[in-house]
Amino acid sequence: MHRSFVLLTLMVGIAGAACSGHAQTRKWDHTANIKTSATALAELQRTKGALGTFEFIANCYKTHELGSTYGAALEGCLVLDYLHSKVTAAVYAKVPPSERTRLGMPEPEHLTGTMLKRVGAAMAAYKLTEPQARKFIADIETHGTPVYAEARFPKAQ
Numbered sequence: 001m002h003r004s005f006v007l008l009t010l011m012v013g014i015a016g017a018a019c020s021g022h023a024q025t026r027k028w029d030h031t032a033n034i035k036t037s038a039t040a041l042a043e044l045q046r047t048k049g050a051l052g053t054f055e056f057i058a059n060c061y062k063t064h065e066l067g068s069t070y071g072a073a074l075e076g077c078l079v080l081d082y083l084h085s086k087v088t089a090a091v092y093a094k095v096p097p098s099e100r101t102r103l104g105m106p107e108p109e110h111l112t113g114t115m116l117k118r119v120g121a122a123m124a125a126y127k128l129t130e131p132q133a134r135k136f137i138a139d140i141e142t143h144g145t146p147v148y149a150e151a152r153f154p155k156a157q
Contacts, residue, residue: 028071028072028075030075030139031139031143033072033075033076034075034079034139034140034143034144034147035143035144035147036076037076037079037080037083037144038079038083038140038143038144038145038147038148038151039147039148039151040076040080041053041079041080041083041084041148041151041152042148042151042152043151044056044080044084045084045152046152050088053080053084054084054088056080057077057080057081057084060073060076060077060080060081061074061077061081061118061122064076064077065122065125069126070126070127070128074122074126075136077122078119078122078123078136079140079144081115081118081119082115082119082137082140082144083140083144083145083148085111085114085115086112086115087148088111089108089109089111089112090108092105092106092107092108092111093108120133123136
C-alpha cells in the first residue's frame with residue numbers, strides 16, 4: 001500500500017504541476033461519501049463479482065468524468081476503484097504466479113498500477129492538488145477500508 005500511495009502522490013503531483021487553477025470546493029460530506037461508496041462496493045462485489053464490479057467502475061468513470069467540475073459522484077468512482085483494485089490485487093497476490101497465468105488472472109501489480117493511472121488522471125483533470133490527493137487516499141484508508149471490510153465480511157468482524 002505504501003508504494004501505491006507514493007506512486008499516486010507522485011503522479012498527481014506531476015500531473016497537477018501541468019494544470020493551472022484550483023480544484024473545486026467540495027459541497028458534500030467527504031467522509032460520508034467515502035463510507036457510502038465503501039458500503040456500495042461490498043454490495044457490488046456480492047452481486048456482480050470482481051469483473052462485474054470493474055465494469056461498473058469503468059462505466060462510473062465514463063459517466064461522471066463528463067462533468068466540468070469535480071463532484072461527489074466522481075469521488076465515489078475513485079473510492080470504488082481504489083478499494084476494489086487494492087482488495088482484488090491482495091487476493092490475486094495470494095495465488096501462485098503459475099496458477100494466475102493458467103487462469104488468465106492479471107498480475108496484482110498490473111491491477112494497482114492501472115488503478116493509480118486512472119485515479120491520478122482523474123485527480124489531475126479536476127486539478128486536485130498533491131495535498132488534497134494525499135488526504136483523499138488517507139481518508140479512504142481511514143474511513144473507507146474499515147467500512148468496506150465490515151460490510152463485505154461481517155462475520156469476520
